Amino acid sequence: MTKIIDLPDTSYVLPGNRACAGCGIGIGLRQITAALEGQMVMTVPASCLTVFGGMYPISSVEVPWVNVAFPSTAAAATGLAAGLRATGKADKMTVLAMAGDGGTGDIGIQALSGAAERNEDFIYLCYDNEAYMNTGTQRSGLTPSGARTTTTWAGKRENPKDLPAIMEAHNVPYVASTSAVFPEDVYDKVVKARAIHGLRYIHMNTPCPSGWSFDPKDTVRLGKMAVDAGIVVLYEAAAGEFRLTGRSKTLAKAGLQATVADYVATQGRFKGMTAETIADVQAWVDARWARYLVRDAG
Amino acid sequence: MSDTAIKRTVMAGNEAAATAAKLARVQVIAAYPITPQTSVVEQLSAWVESGELPAEFVTVESEHSALTVCITASTVGARVFTATSANGLAYMTEQVWWAAGARLPIVMCIANRAMAAPWNVLNDQQDSMSVRDAGWIQLYCRDNQEILDTTIQAYRIAEQLHVPVMVCYDGFLLSHTVMPVEVPSAEQVDAYLPPYEPLTVVDPDDPRNIGPVTLADPRANADGVSCHGYMEVRALHQQALLGALETIPAADAEWSELTGREWGGLTWEHLLDDAEVVLVAAGSVGMQLTVAAEALREQGVKAGVLGIRSYRPFPVDALRGKLAGRKLALVFDKALSYGNEGPICGDLKAALYGQPEAPVVFGAVCGLGGRDVTVEQLNDAANRAIADLADGVTDRAADWLNLHL
Numbered sequence: 003m004t005k006i007i008d009l010p011d012t013s014y015v016l017p018g019n020r021a022c023a024g025c026g027i028g029i030g031l032r033q034i035t036a037a038l039e040g041q042m043v044m045t046v047p048a049s050c051l052t053v054f055g056g057m058y059p060i061s062s063v064e065v066p067w068v069n070v071a072f073p074s075t076a077a078a079a080t081g082l083a084a085g086l087r088a089t090g091k092a093d094k095m096t097v098l099a100m101a102g103d104g105g106t107g108d109i110g111i112q113a114l115s116g117a118a119e120r121n122e123d124f125i126y127l128c129y130d131n132e133a134y135m136n137t138g139t140q141r142s143g144l145t146p147s148g149a150r151t152t153t154t155w156a157g158k159r160e161n162p163k164d165l166p167a168i169m170e171a172h173n174v175p176y177v178a179s180t181s182a183v184f185p186e187d188v189y190d191k192v193v194k195a196r197a198i199h200g201l202r203y204i205h206m207n208t209p210c211p212s213g214w215s216f217d218p219k220d221t222v223r224l225g226k227m228a229v230d231a232g233i234v235v236l237y238e239a240a241a242g243e244f245r246l247t248g249r250s251k252t253l254a255k256a257g258l259q260a261t262v263a264d265y266v267a268t269q270g271r272f273k274g275m276t277a278e279t280i281a282d283v284q285a286w287v288d289a290r291w292a293r294y295l296v297r298d299a300g
Numbered sequence: 301m302s303d304t305a306i307k308r309t310v311m312a313g314n315e316a317a318a319t320a321a322k323l324a325r326v327q328v329i330a331a332y333p334i335t336p337q338t339s340v341v342e343q344l345s346a347w348v349e350s351g352e353l354p355a356e357f358v359t360v361e362s363e364h365s366a367l368t369v370c371i372t373a374s375t376v377g378a379r380v381f382t383a384t385s386a387n388g389l390a391y392m393t394e395q396v397w398w399a400a401g402a403r404l405p406i407v408m409c410i411a412n413r414a415m416a417a418p419w420n421v422l423n424d425q426q427d428s429m430s431v432r433d434a435g436w437i438q439l440y441c442r443d444n445q446e447i448l449d450t451t452i453q454a455y456r457i458a459e460q461l462h463v464p465v466m467v468c469y470d471g472f473l474l475s476h477t478v479m480p481v482e483v484p485s486a487e488q489v490d491a492y493l494p495p496y497e498p499l500t501v502v503d504p505d506d507p508r509n510i511g512p513v514t515l516a517d518p519r520a521n522a523d524g525v526s527c528h529g530y531m532e533v534r535a536l537h538q539q540a541l542l543g544a545l546e547t548i549p550a551a552d553a554e555w556s557e558l559t560g561r562e563w564g565g566l567t568w569e570h571l572l573d574d575a576e577v578v579l580v581a582a583g584s585v586g587m588q589l590t591v592a593a594e595a596l597r598e599q600g601v602k603a604g605v606l607g608i609r610s611y612r613p614f615p616v617d618a619l620r621g622k623l624a625g626r627k628l629a630l631v632f633d634k635a636l637s638y639g640n641e642g643p644i645c646g647d648l649k650a651a652l653y654g655q656p657e658a659p660v661v662f663g664a665v666c667g668l669g670g671r672d673v674t675v676e677q678l679n680d681a682a683n684r685a686i687a688d689l690a691d692g693v694t695d696r697a698a699d700w701l702n703l704h705l
Binding site for chain 1: 327328330355356358359360361362364365368369370371372373374375376377378380394395398501502503504507508509510511512513514515519520521522527
């Protein structure tokens with residue numbers, strides 16, 4: 003595992019972008035582009051990342067970037083890969099699709115499922131900030147239970163769908179779950195994915211100060227707490243071989259270091275969450291964590 | 301078949317479209333089945349599978365993805381092809397706009413079919429007419445030879461102007477009807493169609509952000525140079541479409557030099573020279589109108605046909621010139637702008653508005669959902685229009701042919 007001090011200095015993300023203060027996307031994107039050494043083309047649908055990238059004629063990222071329509075990310079990556087093969091340029095760059103949780107798990111899931119079933123040759127990275135943040139925090143299929151959004155004023159009633167599990171069910175060669183606040187974990191997973199052919203899916207939890215309602219200085223602290231509570235789990239399934247990674251690997255031995263109650267207390271979006279709902283979510287988290295431990299031992 | 305052989309054969313319209321794509325040496329094909337388009341991509345799949353056509357064939361999970369694959373594959377520099385019909389075209393509508401706005405030279409064949417609900421797989425032109433405003437060139441074909449020739453011409457037009465082209469032809473009436481077709485040689489097509497040179501740059505050594513958010517007003521780049529805003533981008537797109545009014549006839553003329561076949565460029569005509577009554581349509585119904593016009597001539601009416609080949613761009617000047625001094629233009633639409641009138645009829649009225657020698661324009665709606673259109677009905681419709689004109693009528697509601705309410 004790469005130590006944080008050994009991460010490359012080269013950055014393809016320029017200083018200055020249009021993201022909100024404290025946005026987790028930039029932390030992740032720096033590692034993703036570095037892991038691919040800039041030898042890539044990325045495709046991005048309507049999302050916070052579009053805003054991050056800047057407005058014509060100014061861009062915040064020094065890698066080829068193709069903007070596409072909201073539902074089409076995985077099909078767009080399919081077309082990039084097919085076009086590069088057809089024109090003899092496939093060896094020159096890795097195709098990276100990068101979309102948010104709504105763009106991946108809701109409106110984009112049909113195209114993603116199709117591409118996964120065909121095992122198209124690209125990395126799909128979902129940065130999960132747990133709601134439609136670019137349009138002002140509406141609930142998505144990946145918004146956690148209890149979270150208040152502008153379309154769930156009393157708090158969302160359902161648990162999020164498990165996208166990495168859905169992708170594993172497609173039998174793609176690589177599925178990973180990571181968090182933007184663990185740069186070395188993001189970096190290692192993208193490096194590993196880069197060397198694999200076929201569809202590689204990486205799910206990256208990405209704290210959002212404005213949508214989750216916390217102080218921008220706390221992005222890394224809260225992202226880490228989500229992992230310590232077992233709400234976000236760092237793992238990978240390479241060719242079906244499951245293993246916990248990084249902090250989650252440590253927690254598998256040490257035990258979880260935070261509770262759902264600790265975590266929800268840090269964010270405005272969970273204000274008004276009842277003790278009963280917190281207990282329900284804790285039970286959901288505990289059951290998931292137990293399954294991960296079984297698989298990791300496995 | 302050798303590269304130099306010209307082959308005379310019979311084939312259905314869908315095979316003509318597939319043959320044209322193959323001759324154009326398309327590099328990426330994205331396909332999703334829908335009647336009556338399906339056999340276009342079935343044929344291409346067989347050629348890719350056998351190695352006869354060296355291309356990427358992507359079996360996407362929806363039409364939205366089919367056009368998406370074409371958009372991004374074209375962006376990296378591949379020549380691309382897809383085909384669809386009706387609800388498939390409607391489902392990809394978001395990407396129809398994207399392809400045009402991104403100025404990608406995609407060629408898409410449309411086997412024209414009625415829109416649901418209710419379900420109906422048969423022919424009319426409501427599907428492609430409904431996306432006429434999206435910024436594509438739309439060419440309508442009247443027979444299978446024209447489908448083949450126009451699809452090849454479409455690549456040349458698209459790649460010159462950086463505008464996508466829809467090649468539209470009537471479902472079943474042409475898509476599934478076999479007729480004689482001369483297949484040009486690979487050598488002829490290669491001479492006509494140089495390899496695609498993309499404007500878009502996808503290169504890690506020269507990174508570009510393609511299609512980012514573009515503001516309403518011009519904005520300075522990092523060097524302080526003012527760059528276009530959204531409205532300038534749109535104005536340039538419109539200029540390209542209007543430029544097609546020259547590019548389309550030029551592409552047709554050059555094709556004619558190679559093959560001896562030309563299709564009239566923007567419009568085509570039959571018995572038009574001295575015609576007082578002009579029957580106007582796009583697609584295969586135009587061929588039926590030529591028979592109707594001949595019958596009307598026998599009846600003593602000076603009738604002729606003006607066919608619309610290029611519906612977008614709409615050939616306003618050509619239509620004004622060809623219709624000046626006529627008494628009546630009767631437009632047969634196989635589509636409707638609901639709550640108004642047939643799209644070609646409405647566009648023609650707008651083109652002729654205020655022209656001193658413009659004819660009276662009447663509309664007729666025919667063939668919706670595959671309703672049979674016969675020459676007798678076309679003739680009767682023409683006679684009704686002539687009678688109305690004789691009665692001093694200058695404006696009337698559309699005449700619905702063969703309707704039994």
